[in-house]
Amino acid sequence: MIELFFIVEESSDGGYTARALGESIFTEGETIKEIKEAIKDAVKCHFELEDLPKIIRIHFVKDEVLTI
Structure with missing residues (x-):
């Protein structure tokens, strides 16, 4: 294996x-x-x-909510 991908998200408990x-x-x-x-x-x-x-690739995901 040459590359490994990780998805990183903010936890609802913090961290x-x-x-x-x-x-x-x-x-x-x-x-x-x-x-x-x-x-x-x-x-x-x-x-x-x-x-x-x-190689380890890290993809940071951040959810945002917009109100109108």
Whole structure:
């Protein structure tokens, strides 16, 4: 695997949640720095050393509501 993609969203309880696309990896963190470190740790736990992806792409999603 060359690349692994994560979707990061703000949690309703505060902080962030991240989930991998195509893999069963889910993690949380309070800050952007923490979520990035949590993603790295989760990927290292999920894959064997020789199977680690070369690149991890993170897509931040932010929902906003506008009223008229």
